[in-house]
Amino acid sequence: xxxxxxxxxxxxxxxxxxxxxxxxxxxxxxxxxxxxxxxxxxxxxxxxxxxxxxxxxxxxxxxxxxxxxxxxxxxxxxxxxxxxxxxxxxxxxxxxxxxxxxxxxxxxxxxxxxxxxxxxxxxxxxxxxxxxxxxxxxxxxxxxxxx
Amino acid sequence: xxxxxxxxxxxxxxxxxxxxxxxxxxxxxxxxxxxxxxxxxxxxxxxxxxxxxxxxxxxxxxxxxxxxxxxxxxxxxxxxxxxxxxxxxxxxxxxxxxxxxxxxxxxxxxxxxxxxxxxxxxxxxxxxxxxxxxxxxxxxxxxxxxxxxxxxxxxxxxxxxxxxxxxxxxxxxxxxxxxxxxxxxxxxxxxxxxxxxxxxxxxxxxxxxxxxxxxxxxxxxxxxxxxxxxxxxxxxxxxxxxxxxxxxxxxxxxxxxxxxxxxxxxxxxxxxxxxxxxxxxxxxxxxxxxxxxxxxxxxxxxxxxxxxxxxxxxxxxxxxxxxxxxxxxxxxxxxxxxxxxxxxxxxxxxxxxxxxxxxxxxxxxxxxxxxxxxxxxxxxxxxxxxxxxxxxxxxxxxxxxxxxxxxxxxxxxxxxxxxxxxxxxxxxxxxxxxxxxxxxxxxxxxxxxxxxxxxxxxxxxxxxxxxxxxxxxxxxxxxxxxxxxxxxxxxxxxxxxxxxxxxxxxxxxxxxxxxxxxxxxxxxxxxxxxxxxxxxxxxxxxxxxxxxxxxxxxxxxxxxxxxxxxxxxxxxxxxxxxxxxxxxxxxxxxxxxxxxxxxxxxxxxxxxxxxxxxxxxxxxxxxxxxxxxxxxxxxxxxxxxxxxxxxxxxxxxxxxxxxxxxxxxxxxxxxxxxxxxxxxxxxxxxxxxxxxxxxxxxxxxxxxxxxxxxxxxxxxxxxxxxxxxxxxxxxxxxxxxxxxxxxxxxxxxxxxxxxxxxxxxxxxxxxxxxxxxxxxxxx
Numbered sequence: 001x002x003x004x005x006x007x008x009x010x011x012x013x014x015x016x017x018x019x020x021x022x023x024x025x026x027x028x029x030x031x032x033x034x035x036x037x038x039x040x041x042x043x044x045x046x047x048x049x050x051x052x053x054x055x056x057x058x059x060x061x062x063x064x065x066x067x068x069x070x071x072x073x074x075x076x077x078x079x080x081x082x083x084x085x086x087x088x089x090x091x092x093x094x095x096x097x098x099x100x101x102x103x104x105x106x107x108x109x110x111x112x113x114x115x116x117x118x119x120x121x122x123x124x125x126x127x128x129x130x131x132x133x134x135x136x137x138x139x140x141x142x143x144x145x146x147x
Numbered sequence: 148x149x150x151x152x153x154x155x156x157x158x159x160x161x162x163x164x165x166x167x168x169x170x171x172x173x174x175x176x177x178x179x180x181x182x183x184x185x186x187x188x189x190x191x192x193x194x195x196x197x198x199x200x201x202x203x204x205x206x207x208x209x210x211x212x213x214x215x216x217x218x219x220x221x222x223x224x225x226x227x228x229x230x231x232x233x234x235x236x237x238x239x240x241x242x243x244x245x246x247x248x249x250x251x252x253x254x255x256x257x258x259x260x261x262x263x264x265x266x267x268x269x270x271x272x273x274x275x276x277x278x279x280x281x282x283x284x285x286x287x288x289x290x291x292x293x294x295x296x297x298x299x300x301x302x303x304x305x306x307x308x309x310x311x312x313x314x315x316x317x318x319x320x321x322x323x324x325x326x327x328x329x330x331x332x333x334x335x336x337x338x339x340x341x342x343x344x345x346x347x348x349x350x351x352x353x354x355x356x357x358x359x360x361x362x363x364x365x366x367x368x369x370x371x372x373x374x375x376x377x378x379x380x381x382x383x384x385x386x387x388x389x390x391x392x393x394x395x396x397x398x399x400x401x402x403x404x405x406x407x408x409x410x411x412x413x414x415x416x417x418x419x420x421x422x423x424x425x426x427x428x429x430x431x432x433x434x435x436x437x438x439x440x441x442x443x444x445x446x447x448x449x450x451x452x453x454x455x456x457x458x459x460x461x462x463x464x465x466x467x468x469x470x471x472x473x474x475x476x477x478x479x480x481x482x483x484x485x486x487x488x489x490x491x492x493x494x495x496x497x498x499x500x501x502x503x504x505x506x507x508x509x510x511x512x513x514x515x516x517x518x519x520x521x522x523x524x525x526x527x528x529x530x531x532x533x534x535x536x537x538x539x540x541x542x543x544x545x546x547x548x549x550x551x552x553x554x555x556x557x558x559x560x561x562x563x564x565x566x567x568x569x570x571x572x573x574x575x576x577x578x579x580x581x582x583x584x585x586x587x588x589x590x591x592x593x594x595x596x597x598x599x600x601x602x603x604x605x606x607x608x609x610x611x612x613x614x615x616x617x618x619x620x621x622x623x624x625x626x627x628x629x630x631x632x633x634x635x636x637x638x639x640x641x642x643x644x645x646x647x648x649x650x651x652x653x654x655x656x657x658x659x660x661x662x663x664x665x666x667x668x669x670x671x672x673x674x675x676x677x678x679x680x681x682x683x684x685x686x687x688x689x690x691x692x693x694x695x696x697x698x699x700x701x702x703x704x705x706x707x708x709x710x711x712x713x714x715x716x717x718x719x720x721x722x723x724x725x726x727x728x729x730x731x732x733x734x735x736x737x738x739x740x741x742x743x744x745x746x747x748x749x750x751x752x753x754x755x756x757x758x759x760x761x762x763x764x765x766x767x768x769x770x771x772x773x774x775x776x777x778x779x780x781x782x783x784x785x786x787x788x789x790x791x792x793x794x795x796x797x798x799x800x801x802x803x804x805x806x807x808x809x810x811x812x813x814x815x816x817x818x819x820x821x822x823x824x825x826x827x828x829x830x831x832x833x834x835x836x837x838x839x840x841x842x843x844x845x846x847x848x849x850x851x852x853x854x855x856x857x858x859x860x861x862x863x864x865x866x867x868x869x870x871x872x873x874x875x876x877x878x879x880x881x882x883x884x885x886x887x888x889x890x891x892x893x894x895x896x897x898x899x900x901x902x903x904x905x906x907x908x909x910x911x912x913x914x915x916x917x918x919x920x921x922x923x924x925x926x
Contacts, residue, residue, distance in 0.1 A: 036736070036744040038727055038746060039684065040732060045726055050744050053391055053394060055721045056724070057723075088726075
């Protein structure tokens with residue numbers, strides 16, 4: 001991924017951060033679905049969901065970005081994205097609006113980010129009152145080596 | 148097919164099919180040159196090709212077919228006897244026609260295949276018939292297939308003594324022709340004592356039979372009118388849809404369970420039944436007899452055996468065994484490969500065979516049958532067998548394994564080296580044995596469709612390759628179980644039985660042998676794997692109820708402990724996403740009736756992970772014991788027993804029939820020996836420590852006796868040991884010539900050199916049934 005050219009972003013919350021994925025990468029957004037855990041799989045893989053007869057792997061973005069785990073009573077949302085290897089579901093805390101962004105407000109990754117988040121974030125749009133962090137979807141769905 | 152119109156397309160499809168039959172027929176004819184029906188069929192094939200290609204203006208094709216037809220005409224009319232050169236020429240004709248058809252299929256035109264040589268060859272073969280080589284043509288029973296049905300009353304013998312003779316009469320009435328009568332008269336001359344009329348009736352009967360045969364063939368042709376050709380892609384699509392329907396059905400059926408509406412229940416019941424039938428129907432459309440793959444093999448075997456100067460009789464059993472189209476496609480190449488190898492390397496040349504006292508013609512048997520929801524295919528030859536030692540040497544030579552590794556390999560593992568990548572070359576291992584042109588590819592292809600391939604061989608006697616493949620891949624019956632709150636599906640193929648232990652037996656049913664759990668199932672030790680533990684959710688073994696799913700993987704049985712056993716159902720196998728590729732415990736996933744996803748357990752993967760079965764060659768090779776093992780050695784599964792005073796010994800598990808405990812009160816004396824009553828019989832006991840001259844090994848009076856029951860020659864003997872310690876798989880260095888009696892060899896077990904007992908010899912030397920004084924004196 002280079003600097004995104006897409007104008008529209010699907011936004012979502014992860015912990016205290018606001019992220020965005022290019023709208024054309026997103027197939028759909030769905031509420032929490034029953035999830036089947038895959039024992040011994042990579043930590044980031046939360047399980048499998050039944051998406052209208054298709055079995056789709058769900059990745060927890062909090063875990064991917066090494067954020068603190070979600071509270072037990074919080075139900076994650078699924079953002080189903082298209083990737084080169086098929087559909088994948090990304091688990092996020094909450095879905096925000098689809099926003100139009102002004103290219104002029106784009107900047108590289110903020111210095112305050114560190115660790116794995118820094119690798120997966122392409123940059124940020126300075127929206128009013130908050131930063132919209134642009135997720136490198138292709139990288140985010142590549143699993144890190146298991147500890 | 149580019150510009151070829153539909154009629155040409157049909158011609159091509161039909162010709163390809165006919166040509167397959169043509170090859171088969173020729174091979175039949177070679178064996179039985181007098182089979183007129185087969186000659187007729189061969190003739191028709193070529194005749195059709197000739198006629199149709201003439202119609203389309205494919206001149207080369209027509210001229211080739213024309214001269215072949217001439218030759219066949221002679222054969223049919225009995226003017227030429229079929230011999231090997233004729234068969235070869237005709238087979239070559241078939242191949243050439245196929246090539247030409249392929250060109251037509253690609254380009255729509257005939258191409259410039261040079262047929263002149265073949266035409267000349269065929270023409271030359273026709274020639275010798277100009278001088279009648281066969282007896283009088285009249286003596287040949289004319290098989291004119293186009294003849295109508297003869298009048299059944301025609302041959303009625305008419306007892307007339309005077310007036311015209313019977314033959315003349317019949318000829319005059321047109322019911323028999325001159326030739327028939329002449330033939331009958333000739334038979335009389337040759338000593339047939341029947342009257343002329345009777346002989347004629349006999350001839351008529353032959354004709355009637357032939358006509359009946361023709362009638363039958365024609366009604367079969369009628370049958371083929373009710374068939375249509377369907378694109379396989381369409382069938383695949385249907386299969387996918389049916390898979391989805393099965394899932395939807397499962398969900399509906401589940402929903403009905405919670406509903407009270409009886410109408411809804413009724414409708415879903417019907418849906419259930421119809422779906423099942425539809426599923427079976429669609430599966431059937433994709434089923435094909437394995438004969439479709441095999442029908443190419445007689446030709447392969449014939450050509451190859453001629454090339455190698457060998458004689459091979461090919462027998463095929465179970466051609467009608469059906470399996471899924473996709474699987475048929477997938478096994479075509481591996482099977483051909485195995486057959487080629489059997490002819491090329493397995494079966495010896497006639498001289499070698501004769502020298503070994505075998506029939507000159509080797510026997511190659513293909514056998515297919517259904518067993519346990521799988522298709523079994525065996526390719527058995529009665530050739531020289533495979534020499535494991537030669538394989539070892541070759542593998543070392545090729546750098547597939549090191550000499551040290553080679554020395555450690557057991558017989559079976561050494562044999563399996565032929566499937567190792569890098570091992571295979573076209574070269575032969577030795578002149579008596581040698582396999583391995585792309586055997587790794589064979590194995591990979593078979594395993595890709597969930598099958599297995601194994602090899603059994605005996606030097607000098609023959610080799611059998613056993614291939615097991617699933618019937619179908621898309622929908623499989625599975626047992627649904629639950630562990631740690633999640634459901635899993637276990638393919639029923641691997642399932643042997645279910646065992647439920649409750650209360651007392653649950654608490655005591657699982658024993659630990661040096662930390663490894665086992666269960667005594669009908670007296671045999673069954674290794675136990677706790678699924679929850681394998682899945683990383685902690686052991687759940689100590690509970691009031693234990694459910695054991697007995698499975699088999701790689702020839703080994705093991706028990707899987709699960710929390711709950713649900714029902715069996717048809718599941719639609721879906722692959723796991725790329726993120727879960729390395730989840731070796733799971734073979735895929737499926738959607739359950741309630742819409743949730745369940746993982747499909749990979750039984751072999753689970754067994755390997757739990758170390759119930761060895762992970763093939765790698766594991767045997769990785770095992771790094773001392774380097775002294777250059778002597779003949781084998782890997783064995785050993786039962787480790789304690790003999791008191793910290794001494795231990797090992798017994799090959801294959802020698803162990805059961806493990807039992809007897810209370811010391813149960814020991815009685817009979818004929819000066821210790822015995823116990825066991826399974827309505829008397830079991831003689833042998834105190835192992837005493838027999839080995841170690842002394843000790845007597846349990847405290849209130850402790851039970853640990854007894855290893857060993858069966859040999861229909862009789863069982865109980866070996867009293869101090870403790871049962873462990874079961875290990877270990878390299879055994881077999882004793883050399885300096886062997887002590889009763890010792891099979893030694894092994895390094897858990898860091899200690901341990902004697903491996905030769906139980907048979909021990910029992911024989913201390914035969915409790917005999918009157919051995921040394922034994923009696925031991926007490």
